[in-house]
Amino acid sequence: MKLQDAIRKGLFLGKYITGKETREEHQELKNWTEAGSANKELFKKLTSHSEIATQLEQYDSVNTSRAWNKYQERIRQYKLEKNLFRWRIAAILFFIIGIGGLIGNAIIDASFEDTPTNFTTVSTINGESSKITLPDQSTIWLNGGTSIQYSTDFSADNREISLDGEAYFQVAKNRKLPFVVDCDGLKVRVLGTSFNVSNYADDETISVVLEQGAVALSPELKSQKYDLKPGEKADYNRKTQDLTIRKVDTYQFTSWKKGLLIFKGETMREVVKKLERWYNVSIDVRNPEIYELIFTATIxxxxxxEILELIRFSCSINYNIVLSQDPDTPIKITMY
Structure with a gap:
C-alpha cells in the first residue's frame, strides 16, 4: 500500500468509527477489507479500540489536502533514511491526520508488511573477492567480507547502494542522476568517477580514496559537506564524527582488486585485520604489544x-597454525 493510500484508509476508518463516512467511502473501505484476510484483521483490530473514537472527536475537522501537502513538505525536509523510515512516517501521520497513533502506526505497519521493498544483495565472504556490473553499467569490485545492497529499480529512479565492507567503484557518468554510496553515517555522492570505499563495521573509521573525478562526502550528523579531489583520502571517525582529508598514493589502497596487498608503515593491528579478511583466517594475538609494531611489505x-614468515623475519613475531573447529574460518593462527 502506498503512503497516500494509507492516509486515505486511515481517514475512512476514522469516519467509519464516528459514523461520518459517505456512501462512496463506505464502499471503498468495504472493498479494501474484502481484498485480503490481513486487511480484515487490521480493520477488526482498529475498530475494536474505543479510545480511537474519543481521539477522533477531538480532531473532527481535517483538511486532507493541506495534510498531504504538509506531509510531502516534511518528506523533503527530513530526507527520510531507510533505517528511520517507519518511525518518522508514523510520527508524521500522527500529527497531520489527527486520528491518533493507533491508526497511523497500524496502517503504516500493514503497508510495509504487504508491500515489501525488493532489494538485490551481493556478498563476499572473507578470503574471496568479486566483480559485478550494475544495471547502469557501473562496475564494482568487492573485497573479502563485503556486502552491497540496492533496490531492484536501481538506475530507473535512483542510483543508491548501501555498503558494508570494502569496494572499488568505477561509476558510469549520469549528470542527471548522482550515484550514492550509503556507509551508515556517511554518504558518498558522485556523477561518474573511480574511487575506493572501506566501511567495515569493526573499523573505527570509514575511508574514501579518490582516483579520478570528484566526490562529495556528507556525514549524517553534520550539515557540512566535503569535496574530495583525485589523489586524496578521507577518513571519517564514527565516534567523534571528525573527517580528515590528506594526500595519498591511491595505488596503496586500490591495488587489492588486482590481488596485491601493500602495507606502508601500518600497525600490526591493521595488518591482522586485513590478513583475516584476505585469507579467511582467525588470528589470536597473545601479546598486546604486537599490535603497535610497524610493518611494511608488498604482497x-x-x-x-609465506606472509607469516615475512612478519616473523621483519618484526620478530612467532606464530603457530592449527586447524579450527569453526567451518567459517578453518585456520587459526596464534601470534606471540
Whole structure:
C-alpha cells in the first residue's frame, strides 16, 4: 500500500468509527477489507479500540489536502533514511491526520508488511573477492567480507547502494542522476568517477580514496559537506564524527582488486585485520604489544604461511597454525 493510500484508509476508518463516512467511502473501505484476510484483521483490530473514537472527536475537522501537502513538505525536509523510515512516517501521520497513533502506526505497519521493498544483495565472504556490473553499467569490485545492497529499480529512479565492507567503484557518468554510496553515517555522492570505499563495521573509521573525478562526502550528523579531489583520502571517525582529508598514493589502497596487498608503515593491528579478511583466517594475538609494531611489505598472491614468515623475519613475531573447529574460518593462527 502506498503512503497516500494509507492516509486515505486511515481517514475512512476514522469516519467509519464516528459514523461520518459517505456512501462512496463506505464502499471503498468495504472493498479494501474484502481484498485480503490481513486487511480484515487490521480493520477488526482498529475498530475494536474505543479510545480511537474519543481521539477522533477531538480532531473532527481535517483538511486532507493541506495534510498531504504538509506531509510531502516534511518528506523533503527530513530526507527520510531507510533505517528511520517507519518511525518518522508514523510520527508524521500522527500529527497531520489527527486520528491518533493507533491508526497511523497500524496502517503504516500493514503497508510495509504487504508491500515489501525488493532489494538485490551481493556478498563476499572473507578470503574471496568479486566483480559485478550494475544495471547502469557501473562496475564494482568487492573485497573479502563485503556486502552491497540496492533496490531492484536501481538506475530507473535512483542510483543508491548501501555498503558494508570494502569496494572499488568505477561509476558510469549520469549528470542527471548522482550515484550514492550509503556507509551508515556517511554518504558518498558522485556523477561518474573511480574511487575506493572501506566501511567495515569493526573499523573505527570509514575511508574514501579518490582516483579520478570528484566526490562529495556528507556525514549524517553534520550539515557540512566535503569535496574530495583525485589523489586524496578521507577518513571519517564514527565516534567523534571528525573527517580528515590528506594526500595519498591511491595505488596503496586500490591495488587489492588486482590481488596485491601493500602495507606502508601500518600497525600490526591493521595488518591482522586485513590478513583475516584476505585469507579467511582467525588470528589470536597473545601479546598486546604486537599490535603497535610497524610493518611494511608488498604482497602478491603469497599464501598465508609465506606472509607469516615475512612478519616473523621483519618484526620478530612467532606464530603457530592449527586447524579450527569453526567451518567459517578453518585456520587459526596464534601470534606471540
Amino acid at each position: 602478491l598472491h603469497e599464501d598465508v604461511e
